Amino acid sequence: MEKNTPELFLDLCEGDMLSFMGQSWRIVRCRGMGRCAKVYHAVSSEGGAQVAIKAFRREEKYRLVFIKEIRNLDAVYMSRHIASVLGSFTHKGHPCLLFELLEHNLKELHLKNAAGTEPDEPSCLSLYLIQNLLDDIMKCLQHVHARGWVHADLKPANVMWCAQEGCWKVIDFGHSFQEGHQDFSQIQSFCYQSPEAKTWNAFILQHSSAPRGRKLHDKPRSCTSAVDTWSVGCIAAGAFTGMKLYEQGDVTPGGCQQCRKDCETLKCECEPLIEAVIKQRPIDSHIPKIKDVIADLRDLLIQMLQCNPEVRPTASACLQHPFFTHKLKPSYKDLLLMPTRVLRLVNVTDSPSEDGTPDEFTDILKDLREECEKYGAVRKVVMPTDKENKDKAFVEFEDALDCEAAQRALVGRQFDGKPLLATFYPINDYRSQILGTGGGS
Structure with a gap:
């Protein structure tokens, strides 16, 4: 029976190595499992890139499901709100799709x-x-x-x-299906x-066992x-x-x-x-x-x-x-629930533009950058001058995973004699925030 053949799924464990796209990849963990496929989190041994691998079952009907999904994705790609497909490959007879890793x-x-x-x-x-x-x-x-x-x-x-x-x-x-050309499936x-x-x-x-080519009556719209x-x-x-x-x-x-x-x-x-x-x-x-x-x-x-x-x-x-x-x-809870690559630090200092010298302002930015770069590459550190945000700093990381590591490490830490509050920050709001900032590094 099909339910007693787990080998039809690609069974990988933490630490297993795969080779595809000219690189070696280490399995981090299984992210989930459905009727058709398992999804794994993998990391490149060379550059540290992280991806999601959707490994389909080995049977012929699931190979067709794999082909159908590629066709459907090809028809709707080019939207930032659709998970990016990075490639496809076959491993031990299992067709696999490679996606960007999502949170x-x-x-x-x-x-x-x-x-x-x-x-x-x-x-x-x-x-x-x-x-x-x-x-x-x-x-x-x-x-x-x-x-x-x-x-x-x-x-x-x-x-x-x-x-x-x-x-x-x-x-x-x-x-998915093209409107007006719906597949004969649920x-x-x-x-x-x-x-x-x-x-x-x-x-x-009701008609799943009907012979192919048979004309079906009372078919719904x-x-x-x-x-x-x-x-x-x-x-x-x-x-x-x-x-x-x-x-x-x-x-x-x-x-x-x-x-x-x-x-x-x-x-x-x-x-x-x-x-x-x-x-x-x-x-x-x-x-x-x-x-x-x-x-x-x-x-x-x-x-x-x-x-x-x-x-x-x-x-x-x-x-x-x-x-x-x-x-x-x-x-505040929302800003902790939804990770981004932008870190918001509260209680950094009193407003340096009003109470401090330009040198003090520069020193704070330098200290923040040096501290945050312990966790990953930093694009920019900015400190607003408006009253609402005078005690805050925003740190933009290259990679969201590095931002998460910094948030975990910095929350509650002392900076300039005050306990830091560290949360993530919406990227769109951050981009608007930059327009009203007093400076950055």
Whole structure:
């Protein structure tokens, strides 16, 4: 039986060596395992480059899955919100894809966020994180859908954080299809399946053993890019509540009763559900105009989760929604949860531009650079002069992993007689911050 043949997966252990792309690579650990493949973290023995290896099963049908994923990725590449493919190779009969190494997926972020909460308390993300998450995924879908493709398997495990670029990226295009040319296979994962996907999947399951070439009757309409919008709505609602919006059997194939009857006087069943779960939380109390922010998020999710795919907004339309006009700021916890290659140090000193000499300012920058360069190459160290940031410094590293090492080592350390607070900092905000800085090195 297939389940008793684990050798069909590539089984690698920590320290194992592989050779490909003209280099030797050491396996660090297994990052995850799915039905089709295992994913490993590997590091180059020569230059120290770090990558993710997606090793597919050795059977012929999984070789075809490998080929399909390469084809799909080739059709949608050239977006910063899609994990970069670095190459492909075969190892012991296993086809392998090489990807950039990403920090963690959204599912893992929920677990990381839950570490500081009570056991029975839901692990809900901040509105700042949800806004950035939605913005990045929708920009990815805007790109994918503009090329006529559908991702068809969006879920927390397939949305990953890129610390190097400071943004979310989408992975796993193995179920993707060109709109209007849907494969005869099931799409989307449980709990993120749209009503029309459930209808399609039920039909595929019913006719999976039909002879090839046989004409199938009552075939449902092919799915469209609207299935992705539904999945993202479920992801965002789950991020807000800390729980899945729908369990496996909650969504009715073809839509709720009101929508299937096309009843104009009754709301889609998603509306009262979203109105009930998207409400003010204690963690949001510090946000200005919080009622407006919550109302806009609620409205956006109601639109995205309509049973009728034809009325769901496109990715481009979602990005124009008022929810994205709110200027939300990260909390201290957010800045610890989301690593980047920019380190923010607080309690560096009093404002050197006001109370110190130019030489003192230069000495502080030099000391900070020397300390941070113990952990990796530093691009720039800057110290703002505005009142809000007068006690802060921002250190931009070449590599996000070096920034993480510096953050772990420096937090709580004494600098100029004060305990340092060390967090990461959003790359886009840092780039804006540079424009108002007093100097750097």
